[in-house]
Amino acid sequence: MHIVANINDLRAYYITEAYGVRRTVKAVDGLSIAIRQNEIYGIAGESGCGKSTLLKVLLGMLTPPLTIVGGSVTYNFEGEPVDMASLSQAELRAMRWKELSYVPQGSMHVLNPVRRIRDTFRDFIGAHVRAPRREIDERVRAYLVELGLPDKVLGSFPHQLSGGMRQRVTIALATILSPRLIVADEPTTALDVVVQRGVIQLLQEIRERAGNTMVVVTHDMGVHANLTDRVAVLYAGQLMEEADTPTIFAQPRHPYTQHLIRSLPKIDDRSERVSIPGRPPALDNPPGGCRFHPRCPYAMEVCKTEVPLIEQVGPNHRVACWLINEERMGRIAARLANAEPRPLATDTQLTPQRPSPGGARSAGGPEGAIR
Amino acid sequence: MTTSEALLKLEQLSRVFTVRRGLATSRFVAVDDVTLAIAADRPEILAVVGESGSGKTTLARMILGQVVPSAGHLHFKGRDMTRLSARERRIWFMKEVQPIFQDPFAAFSPLKKIESYLYETALNFGTATRATVDAHIDQALHTVGLSLKEIKGRYPNELSGGQMQRTAIARALTTNPSLLVADEPVSMLDASLRMAIVNSFRDLKQQQGVSVIYITHDLATAYYAADRIAVMLRGWVVELGPAEQVLGNPLHPYTQILKSSVPEPDPRMRWTEKVALARQELDEFSATGCKFATRCPFAMDVCSRVAPTNLVPDGRMVKCHLYDPAIPAAQKHRAGGAIPLTPVASTKAS
Incomplete structure (x- = not known):
């Protein structure tokens, strides 16, 4: 399977220093994920879990205080894999929108309020494609019609459009140059349900038509269920669980994932629902051990001191939780007691693995480094 | 329910905003003829x-x-709020x-x-x-x-x-x-x-x-x-009733679309059909007939001409021609058979 972007043991911190007080916010702390070609990869988690920071790094938008402390982001669009850290600002700028694109959260604030939509499109395309203005306009019109948007919007200013229309125009802007990887930050939040459904539809259509890859960040598990192929659940800057969307909804293994899915109310079901008390920890001083342990209903002693390893619990299903670790260890212990001792290293399924830094830089096996 | 029993009572409440574009002004009905009460x-x-x-x-x-109604009455605990x-x-x-x-x-x-x-x-x-x-x-x-x-x-x-x-x-x-x-x-x-x-x-x-x-x-x-x-x-209350009725078994086509558009946290229940989005929002506010007619999968001829009245088919209020007993059932069937039409029969009972 072709990996479009590989994030390997990424550590992205916000480091600030004011009046001699140094503060480090560990927004993304040791994260390894591989994004496959033509998939819609969902990133879930509450606010303050490092989702947006991950997107910034993925897009190469590294302005201080955001600093990459460790790990790497490798793009693999065509030909040779490229390490993001090795790219200059100019190279990144040339890549943006053309190969690497971004659908931001608040569509009100991203469109220039004093320029008509048509001019914004011209700016975007003109920066990457040398073509006469007439040709660009024609291309924009054709693309909007293709996406089912009225071409009347081209003559409008952003404030004249409704929120849903603005969001769809923003998506059209972000995708008109057929980028290989599209990163969307809460693309449907603050839209009402019918428009949200329209936006989800639009994203799926674009993916099918252009064959590109998408990373969608949202806290709404309903959107993940309807849009994504795989979901990663982040908590306090770390990966808690990752699996195919059907698997993660059918068998969530991590208590945090279970909570995210089960706390949602459903129509036709009025049974009492409670939310887990507390909130994600402040990331300048995260709790030791498993970062979810202060809120976890199943927290054990070990959770407070030791960081759980990421374990493979099924094909494409990884979980970082001591409950799984314990279960495993228990089984291994039982097996060791019952049967002949055999070297654990050969049993790849049962060996907990820590993603090793630098292992994924070889072009051949980014996926292998994670398994 | 008389005015004295109600905590809050809205009677045919409307609010019209005037939008000025150069010399021309156009009316924009943000809330249109809303009647509801809280006991x-x-x-x-x-x-x-x-x-x-x-x-x-x-x-x-x-x-x-904070906004003064353009028409209609607003009573709170029996007092007319516009006269406070x-x-x-x-x-x-x-x-x-x-x-x-x-x-x-x-x-x-x-x-x-x-x-x-x-x-x-x-x-x-x-x-x-x-x-x-x-x-x-x-x-x-x-x-x-x-x-x-x-x-x-x-x-x-x-x-x-x-x-x-x-x-x-x-x-x-x-x-x-x-x-x-x-x-x-x-x-x-x-x-x-x-x-x-x-x-x-x-x-x-x-x-x-x-x-x-x-x-x-x-x-x-x-x-x-x-x-x-x-x-x-678009300013109308198109369906009003107990939560179990309105979302459990929605009657108005708009409520049905709303309900089906809630993303279920279950990947086995992904949407298969597409939804039509409003293309020109301002036009819908000033539509002469039903404001949902351009998007409605069950639209009939009458819908684009005549605004529906408030009907009470089964204890809830619905503003839709589909539940109007005066409109022949044959026309409704032609328009689309999927909507449950049973409530029409029970209209006389209620």
Whole structure:
């Protein structure tokens, strides 16, 4: 399977220093994920879990205080894999929108309020494609019609459009140059349900038509269920669980994932629902051990001191939780007691693995480094 | 229900905004002929749902007295609200009806300690004296699962969105109101925090007898919390009735589309059909017939010509020609057979 972007043991911190007080916010702390070609990869988690920071790094938008402390982001669009850290600002700028694109959260604030939509499109395309203005306009019109948007919007200013229309125009802007990887930050939040459904539809259509890859960040598990192929659940800057969307909804293994899915109310079901008390920890001083342990209903002693390893619990299903670790260890212990001792290293399924830094830089096996 | 029994009563309430474009002016009906009531003896949570631009917020602002209705009547506890004097509005009405806003971080100044808002509200409205104010505020905070100790001395940036929104509810409660008007109180919050807010509305209704008008576009929490649901579309209330009826078995095609558009947290229930979105929103407001006709999968000839009336097919109100017994069933069948047409038969009974 072709990996479009590989994030390997990424550590992205916000480091600030004011009046001699140094503060480090560990927004993304040791994260390894591989994004496959033509998939819609969902990133879930509450606010303050490092989702947006991950997107910034993925897009190469590294302005201080955001600093990459460790790990790497490798793009693999065509030909040779490229390490993001090795790219200059100019190279990144040339890549943006053309190969690497971004659908931001608040569509009100991203469109220039004093320029008509048509001019914004011209700016975007003109920066990457040398073509006469007439040709660009024609291309924009054709693309909007293709996406089912009225071409009347081209003559409008952003404030004249409704929120849903603005969001769809923003998506059209972000995708008109057929980028290989599209990163969307809460693309449907603050839209009402019918428009949200329209936006989800639009994203799926674009993916099918252009064959590109998408990373969608949202806290709404309903959107993940309807849009994504795989979901990663982040908590306090770390990966808690990752699996195919059907698997993660059918068998969530991590208590945090279970909570995210089960706390949602459903129509036709009025049974009492409670939310887990507390909130994600402040990331300048995260709790030791498993970062979810202060809120976890199943927290054990070990959770407070030791960081759980990421374990493979099924094909494409990884979980970082001591409950799984314990279960495993228990089984291994039982097996060791019952049967002949055999070297654990050969049993790849049962060996907990820590993603090793630098292992994924070889072009051949980014996926292998994670398994 | 007579006016005296109702806590809040809206009668054919409308609000028209005039939009000026150069020399031409056009009328824009944000809320169109809305009639609904909340009983005084039976506290309830009334959810007002609908897409953005359906007039939900204008309706809320009229109930709060911030926008003057263009037509119709608005009675609160039997008094005509448009005729209240400024003094009565301040010392009586604002005490009885309290607002909760969408963004708690915008509602509170970041430079002031949060508890100052609670103290000011309680003291200014005279619901507590200097001696009792601490206990009064603590009690209000307890009803939303917080305590004065937790928030004392804190600034807004030190609290999470969920805590802030609960503090906003507690602030509203310090005046001992009988009605809360909450305009999108959870849309800025994470899905997992929403339940805490919605649960506190349920507790308020049960323990303190406070009615809540819960304006939202989140249908799942509306169904979970509300006793009745009003569905708004382009200024109209197109369906109004008990939550189980309106969302359990929606009659109006718009409610049906709304319900099916809620993303279920279950990948096995992905949408298979596509939804039509409004292309020209302003046109829908000024449509002569039904405002949903251009998007409705069951639209008939009559829909684009005549505005539907409020029908009561089975104990709930529906504004749709499909349930009009005067329109022949054959026409409806041609338009689309999928809508349950049984309620038409029961119209005579109700």
